[in-house]
Amino acid sequence: MRDNDPWETVxxxxxxxxxxxxxxxxxxxxxxxxxxxxxxxxxxxAAQAVLGVRAVNPRKGRSHSWEQVQEEVVxxxxxxxxxxTRMRPDDAADFFATVLAEKAGKFLPPGDxxxxxxx
Numbered sequence: 746m747r748d749n750d751p752w753e754t755v756x757x758x759x760x761x762x763x764x765x766x767x768x769x770x771x772x773x774x775x776x777x778x779x780x781x782x783x784x785x786x787x788x789x790x791a792a793q794a795v796l797g798v799r800a801v802n803p804r805k806g807r808s809h810s811w812e813q814v815q816e817e818v819v820x821x822x823x824x825x826x827x828x829x830t831r832m833r834p835d836d837a838a839d840f841f842a843t844v845l846a847e848k849a850g851k852f853l854p855p856g857d858x859x860x861x862x863x864x
Contacts, residue, residue: 752826755830777831780824788821794813798810829841
């Protein structure tokens, strides 16, 4: 297990991108909108990588590996975490943990869920 808290890194990234967009004169809601669009782009790149690993495009053949797909999925997850943190800078990790517990509770049998806590 790693010692560093991923949410700390995410908070730093969110702060950096928020400051950058503020310097460009973008209002918070506009920043959030563009960040959600960025998230959509990252998910699209993961989908594109799956098409590449499955050799769907006959012109390109097998253009990706499953490891590249996994990296694209991580990019989408990171972007999602940064997006949430930009929208909820004070409680993103707690909000994430709450929603995760609610969603997991719909699919996992009682007793199989672990208590989720944020740092």
